[in-house]
Amino acid sequence: MAIYAHLQKFSPGLQKIMRREQERRQKYSVTKYFKPGVFPVKQGEIIAYTGRSGIGYPHLHFELRKNENTPINPLLKNFNVKDSIAPHPKEMAVIPLMLGSQADGRFLAQTYKIIKVAPDSYRLQQPVQIWGTVGLAIDVYDRADGAANKFSVYEITLIMDDTVLFHSKYQFFSYDKTGQIYLDRNYRLLAHKGKKFFNLFVAPGNKLDFYRPFSPGNGILFTEGYAAQLTRETDALAGVSLANSNLINSDRFDQFYLNLTQQPYSLLKQGEHQAKIIMQDIRGNRSTVELILYVKEMPIPARQWFTFSEPFPTGGRSDAQYRWFRRNKISGWLPASAPDFSTELSATTGNGHSSPSSFEKTNSIPVYKAEKITDNAIPAYPVFITSGTEAEKIPNLKLKKFVRDPFTVFTLQSKTPILSPFRVRLINKKIGKKEIHFVARDLRHFSFSVPSFDIADDTTTIIIGHTQSTGEEPLLQQKFYLRRIDRKKSRTVISANGDFTLSVPAEASVQNIYATLEMINRKTFRVPIPGDSLAPVFHVTPTDVPFFKSVRLTFSLRNDIKNKQQIGIYSPNFTKRKWNFVGNSRNKKKSEIDAGVKYLGYFTLLRDSKPPKVQIISPRDKAILTEKRPVIKIRYRDNLSNIGGEDDFRLELDGKFCISELDPELHIIKFQPEQPLSQGRHKILFRIRDRAKNQTQTQITFTIKGSIP
Known part of the structure; x- marks a missing residue:
């Protein structure tokens, strides 16, 4: 099956068939399937003309599919595409995946620039220390001769010490698994860095058909000695009697742990390892990246x-x-x-x-x-x-938390250098009062990690103060509430004021997640908030975990709020400093408004009380035309909710409904009569409404005259 998309128009025969279908359904956008042989096509026959929708300039969106829903790589059919350019790698990422894991001593993912050492040969400038459970990822693209476009690579192979640990090949893809692409590309790095890294491991829950051999966990690195640390610091082997025997201290314990937990991770001995990534396009052009991984724990000093x-x-x-x-x-x-x-x-x-x-x-x-x-x-x-100086007060301490599923990383930043030791304590009912060992990278930046399970489903207080102070006021004290959501169970999370609810269905994610829900002051928010104050801004995390089912956001509406149809749920676009419409489904009995999303972030209620602005570009009002099939072109703009689709506007020419083309990217609506218009005066009436039910109507007249001699 061949797919041709982003077209300007069809060939006359096909255009006539589709026009009849549009007239029958009274819609511009229609889907019609033909039985084999109904519309035969010969080689060399024109079937359509390319358009520019999608990326803004004329192009052809072309697909070959095994069936209706499974596209294949079209280059597998030996199209004559000139390509002598090897894939180009840009950055490597080393990603700690579990508690206590490290990349150059850090608990969060680290990225490294790749340097070129020879044609199609690259390396990392220096060795990378790793410890624990670690994954690698690479930012790479491909090109073809004479084209400026960036393409995906065809194959990626990870080799460690001459052993293949991971291999992916992009031959076909089912649209039924569209959401899973964020398990092949690293969604967390995309969310935080805006870059598309290919995971060099099969993430848990990944069911894509790119990998051979296939097993979730392939390519993940597990370092020698880490199993003992993990067992002592977590309940990873709770109930296993051998966990407390001498086996923990033996060199056999890591493999025992992997066998017991049925993880196909690659066990790396302590010391130096040579890694190579091979990237190849479908024409056989290949490039390589070499790097040295050094397996050794970077122990946190007892004192710094x-x-x-x-x-x-x-x-x-x-x-x-x-x-x-x-x-x-x-x-x-x-x-x-x-x-x-x-x-x-x-x-x-x-x-x-x-x-x-x-x-x-x-x-x-x-x-x-x-x-x-x-x-x-x-x-x-x-x-x-x-010198041992201890300040009376350290101003402007900023604490951030980064939930990484099984563990949570806290970072502390001070504008003033901290020249004396301080202590960090966590307090909740589950762990009591716990002194936390943190790491100072310099005198302004500090970090520590804890098991997410230890701080979940209870109010946890973090207190930061000087080591020598007893009754002194803390330098920083902050409370937070982390909610554990088991991937196999549905859960509802309600805000402290009861006005906002997050509902997560079972199997919405491939992993257990830890959610936070915080109210943000509207007055200090980074994106200006228009209109009256209907609700706080709610910050809902995690923002870096993909969902494969919609989760529901529900706001309660006060009974005294009028014109509730104008109210919707919105999220901010920080780059453009504007608000994007999310949804406005209403439950009138409960006085609620909700929306389904597959991402989390910042959300609030806004009122859209302004109708769309409309300009009829052509023809001009009271214009006199000789063209009997004039193109009617209308531009619209809306400040908040925008329009939902072609059901939200109506164009009439001389009282007759016109099936019009909508270009949502350019905010243009276009129509051209199929038959020539008669000479004389004609009237255009146009109505449009946004998703908040605000409506605009405008009309003009124009006159058709005979050809001017």
Whole structure:
């Protein structure tokens, strides 16, 4: 089956058939199937003319399908497309997938620029440290000779130490599995970075037919020694008696864990591993990316702050063991030699402590950073040496949380450098009061991760304060509520004020998710909010998990609100600083308004009380024309809800309904009479309404005269 789309018009014979069908249904957009042989086509015969809808300039959207719903790669049919260009890789991503997993010591996905070393040969500039359960992904595109378009690659292979761990080949695709494409491309990286990375592993729940051999989990890396850490820190093997035996400490435990949990992950021994990604197009042009992965846990230091008078962690401070840096307020960290701490100590006031006021003027306080030199130039967490000053208050602390399904990462950012230790505590009914070990990457940025299950379905308080303070007011205290939604069960989440509900059906996602629902102050929101205040802005997460079934958003409406048909649910477009219509289905009995979505984010209620603006571009009012089949072209604009489709407008010519073409991208409605119009005066009447039921009507007249000699 061949599909030709984004067309301007059909050939005369087919156009006549489709016109009859449009007249019969009184619609421009119709679907009609022909039985084999009803409309025969010969090779070389013109069947249609290309249009420009979709991408804005003339082109042909062409598909070959195995059946009605399964397109295949058309290049498999040996079309003569000139292509001597190999795929072009841009970035690599290394993605921690479970609690305690690391990519260069970080708990969140890290991306790396790819550098070219020879024609069609690329590599990463430096080794990447990994630990735990990790996935790789790559941002890559292909081109063909003489075309500016970017295409997908045909095959991708991940090889680790000469063993193939993952292979994908893009031959065909079923539209029944459209949502699953976000398991092949990394949806989380798309949501946060706006880039399309190909996963080099089969994500859980992925049922696409691209992979051989196929098994969810293929390509995921599992490092030696991680199973013991995972077992001790979580309930991963709860109820398994062997988990507490000497097996945990043996070199057989990782494979035991994978066998027991039935995970087809690839076990990597500690040390250096050579990885290669091969990308190939259908013409056999190939490129490669090589990288070194170094398997070793980057242990979180028990302490990261020391004073000049304290013993160093290992007792040694030589240049051979550490790389030293001294902080400069303007230039940041500058390379330095191992300092003479007795000199630095005497330079501070009295007993080695600077005055609290000097905290704000950190250039006057000697601050050093030491990074331990490790094998393979893999960085280690830094250690900071200061005078021991502790500030009375650290302003502008910002706490962010990143839910990564089985674990949640918290990041803390301070505008003022933190020169003394502080403590982080989590408090809820499930875990009680728990001291959290965090990591400082520098003096302004800190992070830690916890099992999402430990902080789910209970109000959790996070408290940040100085280590030496007891009754002192915390530097930061924040509460949050994380709701666990089992993928096999439906769940309803209700806002604190009871006015907003999120309803998630069973099997809406391929994984358990952890949702948050927070009210945002409308006055401080990043996108201006038009109209009266009908509801707060609700921030609903996760925003980086794809849904394969619609989840329902429901707002309660106050009884005193008038013209409720004008009210809809909207979400913001931060780039264009505007609001997009989501839906406005109403339950009149319950005084509610709801909408189905397959994504989460920011939502609020807005009123659209302004009708669409309309301009009849051609013909002009009272125009005198010689063309007896004039093209009627109308432009419309709407400020909020927009129009839903061709049922929302009506064009009449001399009192007769006209089947008109809608171009929603250009906001144009167009009609051309099939038969010549008679000489004389003619009238155009046009009505249009938006999805909030606001209506506009306009009319003009024009005159047809005979040919001007």
